[in-house]
Amino acid sequence: MKVRRSVMALVMAGLAAGCSTVTPAQTQAQPQTQTQVQAPAGNDTPAPQPTESNPPGDIPDDTVFVAYRHPGQPYEVKVPEGWARTDLPTGASFTDKLNSIRIETRSAASPPTEASVRSQVHSIDIRTVDTVTRKGGEAVRIVYRADSSPDPVTGKVVKDEVERYAFYQAGHEAILTLSGPVGADNVDPWRTVSDSFHWTAS
Template sequence: MTVRNRIFRTGMALLIGVGVLTACSSGAAAPATASASSKPPQSPASSLAPGIPGSAGVTPGAAPATESNPVGDIPDTQAFVEYTPAQGGYTVKVPEGWARTDTPTQNGGASTLFSDKYNSIRIDTTAAAAAPTVQSGESELTSISSAATGFTPGKVTLEQRKAGPAVLITYQADSAANAVTGKVVAQDIQRYEFFSSGKTVALTLSAPLGSDNVDPWRTVTDSFRFSR
């Protein structure tokens, strides 16, 4: 074998060896790359609890569940109309559409009841020698406690309304039994007592316990005024 042929064969062997090493190197790297790509990166949001905005399974812009109002809430759309009794000497706004019941009282006064389910507004008119006070209201609260069932006392305060000062008596008590179902519910009760020219007019506002009627009751009590 000539020196030239020996050099040629040695060169060819070196080239073949380099090719084999390159192929082996490529084959080892391929499985590693495939293994890494088979596990997609975790999103930080996937670790959040279900139901929290941004969590998996939460639809962006989904409307929240609507909570129904407690029994006794007067709707925001409720209309009010003025009520002026023929001989009552006052005017007050009451919810439109509520049932009305008039009852004469033993002392020559009058009692008018506006009601809807377990909501009610009772208006009592009585002759009085002097304006009610916080002290007289506390005495009334004691009398009420002996007659009411499920009674829980509240407070007696002096409140300012558009018609002037009024004694406010608050307490909780059971309602009268429903004429159809016989059901009785616990009620929040507010009694406002207004006075003018020897006459007291009391507005007693009743609603099921937990009802949110702050605005409607304010509309009623702020609308009250003596007409003569």
């Protein structure tokens, strides 16, 4: 019996040596760490809308037009109020940003023709040459594209679309030139200006 007990004791000791001791704390399930990914909070504030502005060269719809008459010249034409004016011997030029209006007169023995007006324009990009009727009478109109004068500050040159009208009366030819960047929507303002031209008593 002593031998049997000794053998059993040796077996139990071996089993104890081959197994690690587990403490009561280790028998408890370890809590799992979970990372929760939260969606970003929704932004209920609407994005600010960009401030509306006219495209480059577009003349605002609320532009006010005022009459211009050169002393001693037999004509009158309306131009946008507030544009910078440069006086010329028989007229003036008016500019604002990328747009310009120029009016001048000269002596002429006969009325202008579509051929004569075309010959006066040195552009390889002529779009239209025709005779139109405006409130001040008939005029030969030529529409063409040309480079603008360099910007005095930046030196930048843009491609302009030019409308040039030649009016005639009693030995006087009036040249009305309207120009602005290609793509600018100035149909209505240019029509206002060209319709406003009329001859007056000299």
